[in-house]
Amino acid sequence: MPSITVQLLRGRTVEQKRNFAAAVTAAAVAELGARPGDVRIAFEHIEPDDVANGGVLASEDASRSSVLSNLGHSSAASAGGPALAD
Known part of the structure; x- marks a missing residue:
């Protein structure tokens, strides 16, 4: 199973x-x-604050802001998070 x-x-x-x-x-x-x-x-x-990719919290990763906004989370870009590339 x-x-x-x-x-x-x-x-x-x-x-x-x-x-x-x-x-x-x-x-x-x-x-x-x-x-x-x-x-x-x-x-x-x-939650975006509970996971990090490459050492950066998802909530603070501006490269993920469109995904977060599509899921109803506040955007990392609008929160002043760092602009990082995947």
């Missing part, structure tokens, strides 16, 4: 999570030979 934990920034819609779960389940069936009903996916929601 594959048990898959997905950490993602809060703000994804139920439809996005539903579509993601269907795609990951299909991949687990195809690649692992799992039965669809045995694939368990758990979503863990995190």
Whole structure:
């Protein structure tokens, strides 16, 4: 029984999570030979202040400001965060 934990920034819609779960389940069936009903996916929601990429908090990374604003978070660029490239 594959048990898959997905950490993602809060703000994804139920439809996005539903579509993601269907795609990951299909991949687990195809690649692992799992039965669809045995694939368990758990979503863990995190805040931009709770994750850092390259040593920079997501909430302070201006290169991620469009993603954050699309998810309903205040923009790193408008918060005066550093402008860093991915």
